[in-house]
Amino acid sequence: MSSESTNPKSRHVAVIGAGIVGVSTAIWLLRDGHRVTLIDKKGPAEGTSHGNGGVLASCSIIPVTVPGLLKKAPRMLFDPNQPLFLKWSYVPKLAPWLIRYLSHATSDAVRHRASALAPIIGDSLADHQALSAGTGAEKWLVPSDYVFVYRDRDHYNGDAFGWSVRREHGFEWDELEGKAWQEYEPSFGPDLGFGARFGNHGRITDPGRYVKDLAAHAEALGAKLRIGEVTDIARENGAVSGVRVGGETLACDEVVLATGVWSRPLAEKLGVDVPLESERGYHLELWEPSVMPRAAVMIASGKFVATPMDGRLRLAGIVEFGGLDAAPSRAPFRLLEKNIRDAIPGISWKHTVEWMGHRPSIADSIPLIGEAPSLKGAWFGFGHDHVGLTGGPKTGRLLSQLISGRQPNIDLAPYSPARFRRA
Template identity: 70%
Template sequence: MSTAADHKKPPVVVIGAGIVGVSTAIWLQRDGHDVILVDRAEPGEGTSYGNGGVLASCSIVPVTVPGLLRKAPRMLFDPHEPLFLKWSYLPRLAPWLRRYLAHCTPEHARRIAAALAPIIGDSLADHQALSAGTGAERWLTPSDYVFVYNDRAHFDGDVFGWGIRKDHGFVWDELAGEALRTYEPALAPHLGFAVRLAGHGTIIDPGRYVKDLAAHVVAQGGRILRGEATDFVRKDGRVVGVRIGGETLPCSAVVLATGVWSKPLCRKLGIDVPLESERGYHVELWEPSVMPRAPCMIASGKFVMTPMDGRLRLAGIVEFGGLDASPSRAPFDLLMRNVRAALPGLRWKDETEWMGHRPAPADSIPLIGKVPGVEGAWLGFGHHHVGLTGGPKTGRILAQLVSGRKPNLDLAPYAPSRFQ
C-alpha cells in the first residue's frame, strides 16, 4: 500500500552555498519546495566570504569602460595601479581576454549597465526581504556609499560612469572642503572631494551573514550536503539527479550557483561559458584606531574601505592568474600603501589577508535562467564584483522560474543560451 511519502516530489538541489545559492534556497523554501544545498566547502566560505561587504547598488558601470584598452598596458607595469597579471597565465587567458576587451565601447558599457541595474539597483531592500526573520538580519546595516576623489577635476575624469548612473536614476550629494572633513574627518588632506550616495547598505560580516542564512535553510527543513557535484543524471531530457562523490542525489530540479567553478558543470549541460577568475584581495585591520562612518571607495586606488564588525576591511584589486596559483604579495602590499595614504595615522591591533575568485563572464553580465534544451536545470552565477549585491534578487528570480512563475523582468540579457 503506497503512502503520500512514497509520492513525495524529490528536492530541488542547489549547487553552491554562497550568497546566490543560499538566497535561491530560501526563496525556494518560501515557495514550498524541499531543498538540498550542496557545496564542497561550508556555506559562505568562498567568494561570498571575502567581498567588500558593500551593497553597491550604484555599481552598474562595468570595468570595460571606454579607454580601458589604452590604460590597461600601463596599469599592468605600474606597481601603484590595482591591476595585476600572472604572466605565465596569459596564454590561457588570451581567448577570454580578447572577448572581454571587445566590450570597451560606450554602447556595450551602457548595455551592460542596463542589464545590471535591475539585479542590483535595489540591493538593500532585496537583502532586507531575504534576511527578514532568519537571524542573519543582524549583520545588515543601511549606509551611505561614498566615492572619494582627490578633487573635482579627478571626479570629472569619471564623467562617463557617473552619467550612466544618473541615467538610471541614481542621485548623490557632493562633499568638498569642510563639508567632507565634517562628514569624514579621518581622510587625508589630499582627498578633497567626494560624492555620497544614500540608500545603500553594508554587511558587517559577510561570512557570518551567509552562514546564518544557510542555518535558516536547515531550520526550515532543508539539508546541507558537503560534497563536490561532478555530473548530472538525465532522463527524457530532464535532469533527475546530481552525481556527488560516486553517488546520485535525486532531484526535481537543479540550480547551478557555484560562481567561477561553474564552467565544468556547464559543459556537462552543453554550454561553454567564457568565464574567468577575477582574483580579488582583501586585508582586514582589526581594532582600528579610525573607523569610517560609511564604506568609502577611494577612486585613485580603486579600493573600498568598509567598516565591519570589529575591523576595517580593505578590498579591491583585479588580478588575472587563474584558479590554481597562490596569492601574490604585491596586491596586499598595495592595499596597505593605499590605506596608509587615505587614513594617515591609522593604527590597528592585528591584520588578516584573503584572496578569492570573482566569476567573470566575458560580457560582464551574469547568467540567470534556464539551460536551453535541458528541462529542470537553471543557472545563477557570473556577477563579477557584485555577487553579494545581486545575490538576493538573483535567488528570488531563480526560485520564481523553478516554481513556474514569470518574473516581472525581461530575462533576455541574462539568458544562458547566449553561450550555447
C-alpha cells in the same frame, strides 16, 4: 519547519553552491514551498561570499571594461601602484578570454551591462532586508551610505561617463567638497577632498557569518545540507533526474548551478560554453583600527573599498588575472596597505588578516540567470563579478519564481544562458 506542504507543486531542487547566490536561492525556494538540498564542496560561505567587500553596492552598474581601458591597461600592468596585476605565465591560457573581455570596453557595451545589472542590484538593500528578515542574519545588515572618494572635483569629473550612465538609471547622489566633505568624513587626509555620496545603500558587517546564518536558517526551514562536489547532472527524457555527488546519484527534480567561478565544467555538460575567468580579488582586514570611516567608501584612485565591519576595517579590491590555482601574490596586499595609509595618514591597527579569492568574471560582465538551453530543469545563477553579494538575493528570488512557474516582472533576456550555447 519545512513549508513544502503549502505548495501542491512542490519540487525537489538541488542547489549547487552555498555562497550568497545559492543560499538566497535555497531560502526563496523553501518559502515558495519546495524541498531543497544545498550542496557545497566545502560548506556555506567558504569562498568569495566570505571574502567580499561587504558593500551592497546598488550603484555599481558600471563594469571594469570602460572606454579607454585598452589604452590604459599596459601602463597599469607595469606600475606597481596601480590596482591591476597579471601572472604572466597564465597569459597563454587567458588570452582568448581577455580579447573577448576587452572587446566590451565600449560605451554601448557599458550601457548594455548597466541596463542588465540595474534590475538585479539597484534595490539591493531592500532585497537583503526581505531575504534576511526573521532569519537571525539580519543583525549583520546595516543600512548606510556608500561614498566614492576623489582627490578633487577634477578627479571626479574624469569619471563623467560612468556618472552619466548611473544618472540615466535614476541614481542620485550628493557631491561633497570643502567644508561639507570634512564635516561629513574627517577621517581622510588632505589629498582626498571630494566625495560622491549615495544614500539607501547598505553594508554587511561580517559577510561570512551573514551567509552562514542564512544557510542555518535554510536548514531550519527544512533544507538538507550536503558537503561534496557535484561532478555531473543525471538526466532522463530530456529533463534533470538527479545530480552525481560523492560517487552516488542524488535524485532531484530541478538543479540550480550557483558555484561562481567554478561553474564552467558543469555548465559545459549542460551545453553552455561560458567565457568565464577568475578575477582574483584580495582583501586586507585591519583589526581594531585607530580610525574608522563612517560609511563604506570606494577610494577612486586605488579602486578599492574600505568597509567598516565588526571589529575591523576591511580593504577589498584589486584585479589580478592568474587563474584558479596560483598562490596569492604579495604585491596586492602591499598595495592595499600603502593605499589606506595614503588615504588615512596615521592610521594604526592591532593586527591584519589577509585573504585572496576568485570573482566569477564573464566576458560580457553580465551574469547567467535562467534555464539551460538544452536540459529542462537545469538552472544557472552565477557570474556576478564584483557584485555577487549585492545581487545574490534578487538572483535567488528570480530563480525561485522561474522554478515555481511564475514570470518575473523584469526582462530576463540579457542574462540568458542561451547566449553562450555551444554550437
